[in-house]
Amino acid sequence: MTTTVLPDRRQRRRLETIEEIVGVAVEVMSEQGVGGLSLGEVARRMGIRPPSLYVYFDSKAAVYDAVFTRGWRSVDDVMEPVYADVNGAADLTGFLLRAGSVYLRWTIEHPVYAQLMNWRPVPGYEPSEEAYAAAVGTLDAGLVAFARLVERGLLREGLTAERLLTAWTVLLTGVMTQQLANAPQESFEHGRFTSTLPELVSMYAVHYGRTAPSTKGRR
Amino acid sequence: MTTTVLPDRRQRRRLETIEEIVGVAVEVMSEQGVGGLSLGEVARRMGIRPPSLYVYFDSKAAVYDAVFTRGWRSVDDVMEPVYADVNGAADLTGFLLRAGSVYLRWTIEHPVYAQLMNWRPVPGYEPSEEAYAAAVGTLDAGLVAFARLVERGLLREGLTAERLLTAWTVLLTGVMTQQLANAPQESFEHGRFTSTLPELVSMYAVHYGRTAPSTKGRR
DNA sequence: GTCTATATGACGATAGAC
DNA sequence: GTCTATCGTCATATAGAC
Numbered sequence: 001m002t003t004t005v006l007p008d009r010r011q012r013r014r015l016e017t018i019e020e021i022v023g024v025a026v027e028v029m030s031e032q033g034v035g036g037l038s039l040g041e042v043a044r045r046m047g048i049r050p051p052s053l054y055v056y057f058d059s060k061a062a063v064y065d066a067v068f069t070r071g072w073r074s075v076d077d078v079m080e081p082v083y084a085d086v087n088g089a090a091d092l093t094g095f096l097l098r099a100g101s102v103y104l105r106w107t108i109e110h111p112v113y114a115q116l117m118n119w120r121p122v123p124g125y126e127p128s129e130e131a132y133a134a135a136v137g138t139l140d141a142g143l144v145a146f147a148r149l150v151e152r153g154l155l156r157e158g159l160t161a162e163r164l165l166t167a168w169t170v171l172l173t174g175v176m177t178q179q180l181a182n183a184p185q186e187s188f189e190h191g192r193f194t195s196t197l198p199e200l201v202s203m204y205a206v207h208y209g210r211t212a213p214s215t216k217g218r219r
Numbered sequence: 220m221t222t223t224v225l226p227d228r229r230q231r232r233r234l235e236t237i238e239e240i241v242g243v244a245v246e247v248m249s250e251q252g253v254g255g256l257s258l259g260e261v262a263r264r265m266g267i268r269p270p271s272l273y274v275y276f277d278s279k280a281a282v283y284d285a286v287f288t289r290g291w292r293s294v295d296d297v298m299e300p301v302y303a304d305v306n307g308a309a310d311l312t313g314f315l316l317r318a319g320s321v322y323l324r325w326t327i328e329h330p331v332y333a334q335l336m337n338w339r340p341v342p343g344y345e346p347s348e349e350a351y352a353a354a355v356g357t358l359d360a361g362l363v364a365f366a367r368l369v370e371r372g373l374l375r376e377g378l379t380a381e382r383l384l385t386a387w388t389v390l391l392t393g394v395m396t397q398q399l400a401n402a403p404q405e406s407f408e409h410g411r412f413t414s415t416l417p418e419l420v421s422m423y424a425v426h427y428g429r430t431a432p433s434t435k436g437r438r
Numbered sequence: 439g440t441c442t443a444t445a446t447g448a449c450g451a452t453a454g455a456c
Numbered sequence: 457g458t459c460t461a462t463c464g465t466c467a468t469a470t471a472g473a474c
Contacts, residue, residue: 014457033342035254039450051452052458060450119338120400123252167415167422174393181339196386199426203386207422233439259467270470271440279468 018056022066029112034121065131071113072134078106083145092154092209096201105188107176171200237275241285248331253340284350290332291353297325302364311373311428315420324407326395390419
């Protein structure tokens, strides 16, 4: 009884350790910079020796891959309820405002993840094929949502969903990059760049929406 | 005669060496990543020993500062003729298209500079006050140009030049970041993100311009 | 202004005992 | 799965001779 340990329990423990490593790694990156991750420092904070980390990750790049993948999965999680509403959204502006807010808030509150996912802050590292697939998946979900907006007649016809989404992501990436690079300590609510979102949404909606979203003059 | 070396000549030689160091440093960064700069590698390529570099730069951060400063000065140089035309520009769209093209082309053709200037790719480095002043100067020149556009009636009144410029830089930063992070090898002309510039300019001009820029229907 | 020599310290990763 | 020991490499920066 005391000697028989279920394999499941072992496995669970192992997964917990992996998650702890990832969490501590993100913590180190938030203090030292994304490119300043050191496995020695991670081990030190966990109270173990550096070689023990290699039981769970083959290399430092594998740790970055884990952070990269978890980042995109986490974005999936916060965007999913937003995209689920794409059929019920009354107007384009409201939908984009919500989608943009949720995404941007996530990036401001997870700056380490956002930088690793959207910039190239780590010399010599680029995501593995598997890790990259997570990013593609998130983009695909966005594509589906935008295609639905076109179908519903909220977005201009004659343009591909890809093109509409590209312009949209350019806007969001611009806000995120400016905010994280120039005023990273500001909150999502009070950020000098994040607070331009409503105006950018309006700009986007006027240009790419099927009808002007809040025009009084109809004939 | 042979023994008397003019101080001017010494000084000139010294400045040349400094520029060579900066140039080789940028070369190394373009191969190893912006955060992967190594002074040993710079010395190796110059055929000198690492300690000799410290005659010209006090620290590695000073080299980064030099690159950072030269980057903004170089942007000043390419933008100056564009801004000089702000009084002669016929329409908003044309002016913004030219300004955006010149700026974005520069960032795509100087990716190392652009990343150092606009992202935070180097753990532990942030620009010194003097270096930062160069960035502020470039921004100020943009502010002056945008204020002039407001005065000339090409941009909407009732908004500060700051706000108009912020929205504009968000657009450009979004394009730059997406292009450099996701498809850095593509040229300015054929980049999948840089090629959206005309559309973004149109979007911006419709929203922030005083009159719709290319509307056929007038009554 | 260049060099040699060195201080000083990290880092990622592996071998192999327990 | 943890450890000790270590390999091999590289880094920034300084002291002091020439």
